[in-house]
Amino acid sequence: MSSPAKHVPASAPQTETTPLRFVTAASLFDGHDAAINIMRRIIQAQGAEVIHLGHNRPVEDVVRAALQEDADAIALSSYQGGHVEYFKYMVDMLRERGAGHVRVFGGGGGTITPEEIRELEAYGVERIYHPNDGMHMGLVHMIEDVVQRAGDAAAKRAGSESGVLPKVDIDDEISIGHMLSAIEEGKLGDSELEHQRKQWKLAGKHTPVLGLTGTGGAGKSSVVDELLLRFLHAFPQMRIAVLAVDPTRRRSGGALLGDRIRMNALRSKRVYMRSMATRRQHAATSVVLHDCIDFLKSQPYDLVIVETAGIGQSDSEIVDLVDFPVYVMTSDYGAASQLEKIDMIDFAELIVLNKFDKRGAEDALRDVRKQWKRNRTAFTVKDEDVPAYPTIASQFNDPGITWMFANLCRLMREKLSLPADKWTPNLDTTLKEPRATVLIPGPRVRYLAEIAEQGRAINKSIETQAEYASKAQHYYEALKELGDDKLPRPLELYRNADLQAEADRSLLTLRQRYNAALKELSHEAIHQLREWPALYASVTADVNEYKVRDKVIRVDNYRESLSHQKIPKVAPPKSKDWGELLSFLGKENLPGHYPYTGGVYPYRRSGEDPTRMFAGEGTPERTNRRFHYLSQGGAATRLSTAFDSVTLYGEDPAPRPDIYGKIGNSGVNIATLDDMKKLYSGFDLSAPSTSVSMTINGPAPMILAMFMNTAIDQNVEKYLREDDARWAAAEKKIAKLYEGRQRPQYHGELPTGNDGLGLGLLGVSGDELVDAETYARIKKDTLTRVRGTVQADILKEDQAQNTCIFSTEFALRMMGDIQQYFVDHQVRNFYSVSISGYHIAEAGANPISQLAFTLSNGFTIVEYYLARGMKVDDFAPNLSFFFSNGMDPEYTVIGRVARRIWARAMRERYGASARSQMMKYHIQTSGRSLHAQEIQFNDIRTTLQAMYALFDNCNSLHTNAYDEAITTPTEESVRRAVAIQMIINKELGLNFNENPWQGSYVVDTLTDLVEEAVYKEFEAISERGGVLGAMDTMYQRGKIQEESMYYEHKKHDGSLPLIGVNTFLPKDHGGEIATVIELIRSTEEEKGQQIANVKRYGEARNALASDSLKVLQVTARDRRNVFEQLIEAVKYNSLGQISHALYEVGGEYRRNM
DSSP states (O other): OOOOOOOOOTTOGGGTSOOOEEEEEEBTTOOOOHHHHHHHHHHHHTTOEEEEOOSSBOHHHHHHHHHHTTOSEEEEEOOSSOHHHHHHHHHHHHHHTTOTTSEEEEEOGGGSOHHHHHHHHHHTOSEEEOHHHHHHHOHHHHHHHHHHHHHHHHHHHHHHOOSSOOOOOTTOHHHHHHHHHHHHTTOSOHHHHHHHHHHHHHHTTTOOEEEEEEBTTSOHHHHHHHHHHHHHHHOTTOOEEEEEEEOOOTTTSOEEEOSGGGOGGGGSTTEEEEEEEOTTOSSSSOTTHHHHHHHHHHTTOSEEEEEOOOBOSSOOGGGGTOSEEEEEEOSOSOSGGGGGGOTHHHHOSEEEEOOTTSTTHHHHHHHHHHHHHHHHTOTTSOGGGSSEEEOOTTSTTOHHHHHHHHHHHHHHHHHHTOOHHHHOOOOOOSOOSOOOOOSSOGGGTTHHHHHHHHHHHHHHHHHHHHHHHHHHHHHHHHHHHTTOTTOOSTTOOOOHHHHHSSSOHHHHHHHHHHHHHHHTSOHHHHHHHHHHHHHHHHHHSSEEEEEETTEEEEEEOEEEOTTOOEEESSOOOOOOOHHHHHHHHHHTOSTTSTTOTTOSSSSOOTTOOSBOEEEOOBSHHHHHHHHHHHHTTOSSEEEEEEBOHHHHTTOOOOSSHHHHTTTTSSSBOOOSHHHHHHHTTTSOTTSTTEEEEEEOOTTHHHHHHHHHHHHHHHHHHHHHHTSHHHHHHHHHHHHHHTTTSOOOOOOSOOOTTOOOTTOTTTTSOGGGTSOHHHHHHHHHHHHHHOOEEEOOOHHHIIIIIOOOOBOHHHHHHHHHHHHHHHHHTTOOSEESEEEESHHHHHTTOOHHHHHHHHHHHHHHHHHHHHHTTOOHHHHGGGEEEEEEEOSSGGGGSHHHHHHHHHHHIIIIITOOOHHHHOOOEEEEEOSTTOOSBTGGGHHHHHHHHHHHHHHTTOSEEEOOOGGGGTSSOOHHHHHHHHHHHHHHHHTOGGGGSSOTTTTOHHHHHHHHHHHHHHHHHHHHHHHTTHHHHHHHTTHHHHHHHHHHHHHHHHHHHTSSOOBTTTBSOOSSSTTOBOOOSOOOOOOHHHHHHHHHHHHHHHHHHGGGGTTHHHHHHHHHHTTOOHHHHHHHHTTTSOHHHHHHHHHHHHOBOOOOO
């Protein structure tokens, strides 16, 4: 039961003590921020001030934050490997910078083993928490332990400190932090404070102070970040101090100091930032802020920026603290008359109307300008001269922010008499208003609600038609029984003459009613019923023959069991009732027939199970060997690739410890085109039996460009080897290119099955060895042949997984560029995006949310691509889907519902062809249901989830290895995971049948329940402005976190029984994690090899096209096709080089709380 908030007086005793200050974050290249988010909330509730940095934080970021914020402790989560190097590097850096007193706490589920925990704690980490600790202590007690330890250390430090003020040096960030803390905590005596104040006033009289205030959620932190980026760029010598104030919660005394998380500019050594809490004050600014500002002004900073807590209408306290107040607002202020109540419109020297892409923003700008004129009785001032500027700070390089910045500098120069040479930026301000990137045109933003309405209408129509069909059949059977001599053939109408003829009145009435009922049926319904007998016969005869592209396909319809029974591959309904049949045909139909509820193909491909060969660890060579090991003896090669976190975040391997530890862990490290060639060597990427799946998102365009070049160069190599003279000439040319330096090579022996294809052109690109015409021909042919999938789903990354590296708008633009390139070059067999629900489920979503969010993301991509001018049938076949299968009942029907909703929307809303209506989807068994406790039980869960997927006719399936809860899977565990699928496919008798779910009452009920639940979620998203509008308010992320918490709560209180985890526990080690297991880690040698390889690649290739990155940047700035240029750029540059070049033109991802 929740307790109501009590009124806490400002002078309450618990608020008098100095709160502990924590820095919280997830480690570098780690997007798992759900756990640390829960932890930081509990830490706040204990009365601490928390500076939350979010996910993907290098050690340097965390340590600098701890120094600048004068933190007592750091709490880190690390789930992606490399934790030993990461934590040791952090301890070392803290000691080097005079902050050895800062306590470091960590956790990482089962990925940090007890042995590693002991090693790290011996090195200087205060405590690493293991899931076993969570089982024994409980979450709240665990956090209480963290706070207790940090508090004891802080008290010990306070007791040992002398009363002498620290010597302050601008380059020693911890000394600035100590002094600010001394001011904030009242450690200076009255006489000392007065003395310091005089000195500060004398030293800092010329330093301008810029203050930003505004309503909560107006985007102040984003505006500050964009201003910082422009100050740093325009004035290369400028040093800036930032003070950000957030409110203290009076109930707990804790505070969330959340401004740092939004600011990418803080990486610069020229920026110092300190977060402060209001503590005992009601107001938006801290009582000691005045002294803190004066102190910072006295230091050699060129500018001090103050950002206050979000305020209401009447607060204008900041005006007294700063030289130049700025008010940040949005159009969400209500009626225009509300503007009269906002004091800051009177006092602000400049007004920023942010989020100008929102509805009503233009009207708001007009109203604000009017109000500004009224307040100053300046009615003759032109609108454009009013210092109110529209901006979209969330958009990288927004022209509105740039124009506002130019005017801010001008107004500060004029008001504060600042030197023109130091305060006049040289900027291109041709564009003065924000350019809102409209991905989905306004008239189409209700697309999800319309799809829901349409889906329900179709279901209603099918029910109505089924009723009329049943009536028509009953009339027909009655007329037949009565021996009507004018009876037409079934499903045909009586002639008009037969309805007025002189005949028995009852007979005439039956005829008329039969005709009336039949006329209620659509042409499609009548056609389906007429064709049904032939369709039924085709799947019940011994053999089915049909044509695909003029080729006759013969399929045996039965398999014989050991008991000599004929088991049907497809079992059709036996009902003869027209209504029941029409309902089945409209809602279900047989596999391969619209709406594809039962499956998109009439039969599974014989000799090709949906099994994927999954690998990814260490170097490209090591993963290549694993691929060849897994694909031995298989008719089809389906390679599913996992990349290490260094690659997932678009960086190059490097010796810096926080990067070094992650190279080749939990995935393969790919930094260059040569790496990609080695990874897939020995597999013909143009063969129809080969398909490659690459699970990567942020840097997907670069990785995909490397893959396409790999496939092209394989075919160039084949062409050269066809003629010995051609090959000899090519070898001679390559030898000359590498004269005096080592040529790239495949390290170690080639595995069985690897014939070396792809290795012949290591270190060179195919276009250097053949003439332009030959290369163009080979390239064109290759692009039409390659098969596979790249994930590249940016929408779900922003909602759930956190491997976004570019600004969302730029990343979506590149997704569109990839698809446009595929259309232009007829890439028909490769999926340009795998719209993924798997990672939404892994982040904690339930099956309904997973399905609804994934489908809504899919329809958003369709709407976006249509808005770009592409035709639906040119791109829809390149879209694939990727779901997780857990243990919940709804997972039984997740594929059925997805196929039905997708097919109907594509046909009825978008007018797409049959090929575009077929949803192709991949299933991966749930990673979230893999538990580190009783690890062997995971295979049982995976088997049941695999049965769900196969019975639901998924197009491909990846079964997780049981040990993935703790480590990268071993050969033994992967073999077992593949065996799960093979046993179901080869041995399980029911799986001889390909539509086992059809006809089940409970499956029908679940299908209808889930379909309706998805429509309701569509409407909820639509009310928030569609997927992109909902993402702005973090609707999806919030819902996923709620559902994750609900699951964790039920897991911990035992109301959700999990065998071996919270029930049916062994007596000797109940609920504990056993770690006697083979751990897969990349070796020192492998890490060193990758670092050396990328360095050599740069030395050999960068100079051959020194302007390639500049050309890429110009292409991006001009909004031309970036992917087209990436195809060229990867031939000469590494992944990290390209990422950093694109950050400059597309912007880095800005984290959310």
